[in-house]
Amino acid sequence: MENNIPEIEISEQEQIDLLNRVVSGDEKPVEKLISANMRLIYKIAHSYISSENNAGSTSIFEELIEVGIIELITAIKSFDRAKLKGTLLHYFYLRINAAMYLVYNHENNVIQMPRGRHHLVQQYLREVQKLKQENETNINDELIAERLGWSIKKVKDVALSLEMNTRDWHGLENSLQISDGTFAFDSSQELLDVVEAQVKELPAIEELMVCLSYGFDSTARKRSAVEVGKLLNISQQTVSKTLINARKELKNRLEAMNIFNY
Numbered sequence: 001m002e003n004n005i006p007e008i009e010i011s012e013q014e015q016i017d018l019l020n021r022v023v024s025g026d027e028k029p030v031e032k033l034i035s036a037n038m039r040l041i042y043k044i045a046h047s048y049i050s051s052e053n054n055a056g057s058t059s060i061f062e063e064l065i066e067v068g069i070i071e072l073i074t075a076i077k078s079f080d081r082a083k084l085k086g087t088l089l090h091y092f093y094l095r096i097n098a099a100m101y102l103v104y105n106h107e108n109n110v111i112q113m114p115r116g117r118h119h120l121v122q123q124y125l126r127e128v129q130k131l132k133q134e135n136e137t138n139i140n141d142e143l144i145a146e147r148l149g150w151s152i153k154k155v156k157d158v159a160l161s162l163e164m165n166t167r168d169w170h171g172l173e174n175s176l177q178i179s180d181g182t183f184a185f186d187s188s189q190e191l192l193d194v195v196e197a198q199v200k201e202l203p204a205i206e207e208l209m210v211c212l213s214y215g216f217d218s219t220a221r222k223r224s225a226v227e228v229g230k231l232l233n234i235s236q237q238t239v240s241k242t243l244i245n246a247r248k249e250l251k252n253r254l255e256a257m258n259i260f261n262y
Helices: 012-023 029-036 038-049 058-077 088-107 117-133 141-148 152-164 169-175 189-200 204-213 225-232 236-256
Strands: none
Touching: 012 029, 012 058, 012 088, 029 038, 029 058, 038 058, 038 088, 058 088, 088 204, 088 225, 117 141, 117 152, 141 152, 189 204, 189 236, 204 225, 204 236, 225 236
């Protein structure tokens, strides 16, 4: 299939002219812009399956190509020349790579936002604290399960996640710089779902930066801008700037929903 990629080479300025036409409502240049950037899509997709373990992953490769095309179209239709920093190639690379990274690692159970895990941990901790205040000397999984109405397996699972959990919900809260009250992530399951949904509504590159930076993946480990940059083969400065934009957008969305002081 790769041998059938159209050989279309056009200058960056010509691509920008075509992008401006698309933004103005002309859909005709979209196909030409896709053709001009297909080799970039294939190059990025190859970087995810080039390892020996993934050598035969044709279905994954094809999915990444499809995701890359969809994200390219999204990037084309949302293009804003005034916001372009650096080259157009770099702009497309960031968008496509972020989308592929999210999809590829979701398939491999790496990028997964926690659904209510923090809320369950808080319930667990509160119950343990109550038992201690009652001077209970034999605090065990069975007793906690009975008090919370949970299964033993659920108690063990939450206890394990408590040992491993370094997801920085409150670090994200602090980074949003909320001045009026607190953003209570553990106040309800509904609130956790709202936050998760809003993170997923961010552009792919911003969603990815938040996930990796605050440990919203199976590693549950926060990463510095340097670490994230190395993972994605981009500069620390790019990571930092993208995170700033992501936090600003997330803060605006949440404030608009009036869910602070929940």
